[in-house]
Amino acid sequence: MNVHEIRHPLVCHKLGKMREGGISTLRFRQLAGEVGALLTYEATRDLELESYELDGWNGPVQVERIKGKKFTVVPILRAGLGMLDGVLELVPNAKISVVGIYRNEETLEPVTYFEKLAPDIGDRLALIVDPMLATGGSMIATIDLLKKHGCTSIRALVLVAAPEGVQKVNELHPDVEIFAASVDDGLNEQGYILPGLGDAGDKIFGTK
Numbered sequence: 174m175n176v177h178e179i180r181h182p183l184v185c186h187k188l189g190k191m192r193e194g195g196i197s198t199l200r201f202r203q204l205a206g207e208v209g210a211l212l213t214y215e216a217t218r219d220l221e222l223e224s225y226e227l228d229g230w231n232g233p234v235q236v237e238r239i240k241g242k243k244f245t246v247v248p249i250l251r252a253g254l255g256m257l258d259g260v261l262e263l264v265p266n267a268k269i270s271v272v273g274i275y276r277n278e279e280t281l282e283p284v285t286y287f288e289k290l291a292p293d294i295g296d297r298l299a300l301i302v303d304p305m306l307a308t309g310g311s312m313i314a315t316i317d318l319l320k321k322h323g324c325t326s327i328r329a330l331v332l333v334a335a336p337e338g339v340q341k342v343n344e345l346h347p348d349v350e351i352f353a354a355s356v357d358d359g360l361n362e363q364g365y366i367l368p369g370l371g372d373a374g375d376k377i378f379g380t381k
């Protein structure tokens with residue numbers, strides 16, 4: 174499976190706290206942002222650098238910057254918004270491309286209801302953020318949409334992934350690397366990830 178499971182102790186610790194049944198909306202939201210930031214750190218680890226010169230305190234100095242593409246962060250509404258602030262802490266200049274998708278509760282098929290992408294998305298590295306990758310339907314619909322608009326460089330950041338969803342994304346979009354805080358055991362009959370987090374959108378927004 175083409176997925177990076179980020180076994181950093183801070184990630185494991187924070188994700189563990191998120192699994193507590195009675196967790197408050199405030200705490201779940203805080204942790205979603207914090208793990209989102211840590212996943213961003215890992216997902217950008219291999220980006221190429223270039224040197225340039227600037228005027229330092231003691232004359233010219235060679236420094237480095239990320240070469241090439243700028244970023245667009247792509248939260249999948251609603252639950253992806255819960256990770257957005259944490260991701261933006263590390264890539265504060267990123268443009269935000271919003272995609273609204275919900276899963277039909279009976280068929281589990283993704284339903285797209287909103288899209289507003291950065292106009293120059295073809296020149297950007299897209300970081301898709303969504304806490305849950307379950308059947309993979311919502312992630313695949315988002316990747317399809319980004320590619321249709323010319324985006325060629327895409328990474329996916331999720332808190333918890335099911336192996337079934339990872340496999341499907343890998344089959345249809347082998348170029349998209351997935352960064353997950355955990356690859357869990359699998360899906361139950363209702364399409365929820367086990368052990369998972371429950372309904373991430375409801376936990377972030379305090380709805381039921």
Ligand SMILES: O=P(O)(O)OC[C@H]1O[C@H](OP(=O)(O)OP(=O)(O)O)[C@H](O)[C@@H]1O
Binds near residue numbers: 276277307310338375
């Ligand atoms: O991999 P999949 O089977 O497509 O399931 C994952 C999707 O389900 C959840 O969203 P949900 O439909 O609950 O929408 P919400 O974020 O508005 O709560 C989750 O945030 C993902 O977007």
Ligand SMILES: O=c1cc[nH]c(=O)[nH]1
Binds near residue numbers: 364365370374
């Ligand atoms: O386990 C799951 C699966 C889909 N959406 C969620 O919020 N949780």
Ligand SMILES: [Mg+2]
Binds near residue numbers: 252373374375
């Ligand atoms: Mg939901």
